[in-house]
Amino acid sequence: MHFRKLSNSLGAEVVGFRITADCAPDDLAGIRQAFAQYQVLLFRDQDISFDTHIAFSRKFGPLEQHDAIPEYRHPDHPELIVVTNEGKERSKVFGQQWHSDHSMTLRPSMASLLHAHVIPEVGGDTMFANMYEAYDTLSDGMKRLLAPMRAVHTVIAAKHLRGLDEKTLAAKARNNPPVVHPVVRIHPVTGRPALYVNEMLTSHFEGMTVAESQPLLQYLFAHSTRSESVYRHQWRKHDVLMWDNRCTMHLALMDYDHQQLRRLFRTTLEGDCAGEYLDAAATAAATATATATATA
Template identity: 45%
Template structure:
């Protein structure tokens, strides 16, 4: 079918209209959606959806196996009846939080600290404040492409450690992180530059939220490299800022993007989002991808 597709930003991001995911998604239609997702450089906005939890899960599962109770480090914000859904919300009902307040208020790529980091995050807006609560995405294709050839060659030989413990002083500083949670997520090493398995394009794969250090260099050298990359990757010209509309379904590719949730809507109204997350693959360096 012909899908109404429109780019939203030069760096990344596009929207589609006229789809009704509640009617079911055939393999053929999903193939078109996935192709457009890749064309968008990793952020696809599907407007005006009216879907149930079950339909949200079924659509998200087409991307791959979903994180459930066993796949999440912080499990208390999972939907009580649907563990495939992680709830993000400032809403409180009968004294009980309906999701994690202030989730994602730091630059990160979902679950990059796992052996097989997140692939697709599928976030559905059930309630939004009258304004505020935007999500900013950074395109890691663009960030890589903008580097000098000398820097690209240098970085392609490096690996970095991704560690959930980094979040204790960052994005999860207001959460109590237990030793058991840290044991569930031991540090993992990934290439600094990875090749996207679907597009074949190279992109940077580090983020301030979970990347702790570069392997094989001194602490000072590691800090210098990472600080440069973090500043470089978050340049405004690599951004798409999503202003949420009610019933938006946004799919982002954690393999080639970072994101930051802006927590500026306190006191303005309730924000309730449901997120499903499809598990990805072990990241491959350009050398490993060429050899495969």
């Protein structure tokens, strides 16, 4: 087993390794070390079952049952969500904005493992951004400004939910009340600071309005996704991608024929409790603002 870099900024292919339900401890140790170094790992040509996918994922920690997004959960395997365009309008396929998985929860996902079952003939790539690099390349003055700040993350800020009726949005808000996270998050394994805001789920800064927050947020979003900090993955059937949600963001591109099926399955590793709920008044205000934006 060895590792081949996928880009200058982040990502590596794991070469000479076969995913099984019972991997050798030395191989797992090497994968963990590489994961901390490269942030995104690619395993090519892995024709594995759901059970093997789940068992391998568990080697790295407890798995989410996806209670926050039950509509995407596999009916027979709650550890899996179905990532697909099947039966959906193009505008309703999620993942089209930069995001970190489940940042709208108290325990944002530690990592995700996505297995490609059916992919379109061309397109449907996934982009990954290095959030260590996003932080490291900020000015010292910006780092000082951001150090004490926290941001509000809410599911109903997501673009793919815009246009839903208020009753549906209110139900989503009840299932996932807005939470606050540090704008700069310290990685628990590497100890490195990473920028932790994303355009899909971050609505505003704590103590500021949405309008006041937007200029700085938009700058940070653009700064985080500069071409030199991004890896673009071109999917092949039976690819498995594993990424660290604590120090990366990702984006699903819609540059493919929507008449062609795209179906992948994802496990999600539970993360640390990194956030806090807003107080009742702030939650109500954040939900009302996000709902108004989503229904506009």
